[in-house]
Amino acid sequence: MRALTVVPQTSGSLAVTDVDEPVPGPGELLVDGLAVGVCATDREIAAGEYGWAPPGRERLVLGHESLGRVLTAPDGSGFAPGDLVVGVVRRPDPEPCGACARGQFDMCRNGKYTERGIKAIDGFASERWTVEADYAVRLDPSLADVGMLLEPTTVVAKAWEQIELVGQRAWFEPKVALVAGAGPIGLLAALLGVQRGLEVHVLDRVTDGPKPELVAQLGAEYHTDPVADVAGALHPDIVIEATGATQVVVDVLSASGSYGVTCLTGVTSAGRTLSFDVGAMNRRIVLENDAVIGSVNANLTHYRDGAEALARADAEWLGRIVTRRVPLEDAVEAFASDPDGIKTVLEL
């Protein structure tokens, strides 16, 4: 069968190649791959900057934003042929650390976790794949065209959970949320904010294309002014950074209102320096009892929360986040960045 594979840490090695048919082991589902989403992590791996092949192998099957339909399921697994499923990306470290031992592999302390399509386990960008039933999540049948958005949704489901946990350290009745970035993560973060009944504002650079309309259709407000101007007028209780742009990261550190919770979700590269007023930022965070947290990845709780959030959302709106659908055989071209689009999806 065909799969999108790469030699990790080797730029120019991305190719659609033949790989062995997967054989489900005990407790595993055999799944017909429908689609995978492409994100910045995939592009980083394709550029040779990240990623690890399975032990003893040269090539890694890419793809961690999965969607498939169950072909075979073991008795008693809770799954049946025809179910729409998504595979969880991360597996706990073998040690395991205290967090992994408690199912919180998204909070792994020793970094020895593995990740499908990223770190030492094949991903989901193949015509068929297997997954342990314990690491598969069933989706509402209405999500057949957009279910590959679950994995990025789990990232924001966790971010919202973390924000709420941090907020609970004192009286917390948030009303206004500001999301920086209207890419897939920013839009899905805004969706979950609207579902919580918050007044949501989304900030991005672009003035045309689908982003302003997608934000408006959510019932949120779209802004293109600088972070400081927008935040100064709103005093947001919650700020979610989803651009990974260094200037925006610096700007959001001083963007919340009093007792604000700011959650950083962008994985930036090191090496870009800027100058900013550390004293003013520190003074503000201290005097306002603000909190700044980082959040990455997701565990099974967040997959279930994310699946519920997507099932409650307007499937047509979700479909508009997917601005490009490319057949697997054309996957290599699809990795060229698409500055006007939002989410590229490979159809398997």
Ligand SMILES: [Zn+2]
């Ligand atoms: Zn991703």
Ligand SMILES: [Zn+2]
């Ligand atoms: Zn761990």
